[in-house]
Amino acid sequence: MYTKTLNFVENKRLELSDSQLKWEIFFKRLLIVMSAILVLVIIGVLVTLIQKSMPSIKSLGIGFLWGKVWDPVQNIYGAYPFLIGTLLTSFTALIISIPFSYAIAIYLGEYNQKGWLSDLLKNAIELIAAVPSIIYGFWGIFVLVPIVRSLEIKLGVAPFGVGICTSSLVLAVMIIPYSASLGITLIRMVPSPLKEGAYALGATRFEVIRNVVLPFTRTGLFAGVLLSLGRALGETMAVTMLIGNTSAIGNSFKEIFFGPSNTMASVIANEFNEADHDLYVSALIELGLVLFFVTVVVNLIGKRVISKASKN
């Protein structure tokens, strides 16, 4: 009763009809329900992963994380080689991509903000993100692998062509757009009075970028890089085609870096279809769980850095 009168009073005040008000309430509830569904989905994924990997967690314990042997025939499962493979490819890709994404962000954010060239470049970068990853895989096999192989012959390591090095190169290309486009937006948001002040004091363009723009956007750019790392960690198809898919891990860094390896995502993609016993399937799902956590942690760190940056 009470609410009804209240509604009535409010209606009078705002001059809203009952149907308008109903629609208002309905719309708000719809939004809440939609967002709640998304949250439920992600929680559901996590619960399923945990539940399905329980047999493997119980039988293998925490040793799963640093076991070095992955042998489905003997039911020995260790994620260590894949953890190393995943982290090594992703961070190498990140290091390679940083100069490119920073350069693009600075050029399009500061030097060339408008005009056909700027539009062309920006569209081209967005296109990089839109190309399906299997196409990067093909490109890698036909173009990058022979190049890396000839490099490996010159360096005197086993000339496999495929491996961590090749995968990192392809991943680097794939993740550039993620950090670059965030970088462009951030750099364009630098307040002009700051820059104009610096110019007025006689600073050159390079000095303005080094002393005003970059310090102002540093944390944001870093966060963009971390977000692109999340993409690199989970990339499956292109990496599976180029990494060489070997569970054995090399002895020296040179051997590991130029040699074939495996990432968590590529192992799952390769073996899940034909995994023929329960513990095997469960171990693969636990691998997915580990990947889930690694990606979540990286994303959380990225978000934290962003929120700190925006407070400053």
Add this chain to the structure above:
Amino acid sequence: MKIVKSLKLMVVAAAASSLAMSVSAQDLKGAGSSFVNPLFQKMFSQYTAAKVDYQSIGSGGGIKALTEKTVDFGDSDAPLNDEQTTKIGGASAVLHIPMTSGAVVVTYNIPGVTAALNLTGKDLADIYLGKVTKWNSPEITATNKGVALPDLPIVVIHRSDGSGTSFIFTDYLTKVNPDWASKVGKASAPNWPAGLGGKGSEGVAGLVKQTPGAIGYVELAYAIQNKMPYASMQNKGGKFIAPTIAATTLASNVAIPADTKVSVTNTDNEKGYPIASFTWALIYKEQNYGGRSKEKATQLLKMLWWNIHEGQKFCEALNYAPLSKSAVKAAEAVLKSATYDGKAIL
């Protein structure tokens, strides 16, 4: 008028599609091995008595689907393992019916060598174990007199994805090399001791073609279609046999046990090619489950019966090996043992 017309059309189309839906509920559904998929697609397009819908999702997936009773038959490149057998209800619950056999060939890329190599199973396993590392090592030159093999490191290439092809290949290596048997064993995705993995046949073929000194393995059909060189393998009788469709069929022309669950790799037949295997259709022995009609069970068995007889004529054109006489006989006996309410169907 146009709108009315198109509306009418829509109604007709909707009715037709719902009719098609109701028919497809009677269709036979199968899932499993991707190796046999091209042959099954051809067979089922020619089979008129019933519509068969086969999904090539991999042997493991096919077995899982049959265990969950979502399909009428599965197809696997390997007989059920112990765990799968327990889950599906014991060894007597499910029937294995050989459908065709296929060969796995060893392909290579040695610059300057075009002749077909002769390899022994033991040496092949040693190559895949990483023990034989050069093309001109004495083990390989001993069986290839007259071929100028270069001083080139061997790059071992295997399938990275779990696959029936790998199962057949490792099953063979397990039989011919005790070291392989104890260190690696047979599996659709074993812990490979050496080399690189390529995803799918095309991944292996791509790596072999690109890498000088590479050795890999693919199905016979794939090697023929892509004009890849392949080695003759020494069989149990000591002869080097080139992989052909005839030699693959001969490999399974041996005494076949009643349940047909036999590995014909390293065959006793002295003209048979040693890296060959059946692919099996899998059905429940007792067909009255989950409210299935007797009509459907009969349809299923008739279809499989047709596959092992009339259907076999489609094998060769697609580079599959037709079943040998002894295999057809064994398969007939297995099909006749299927029951509905305890009574034989065929």
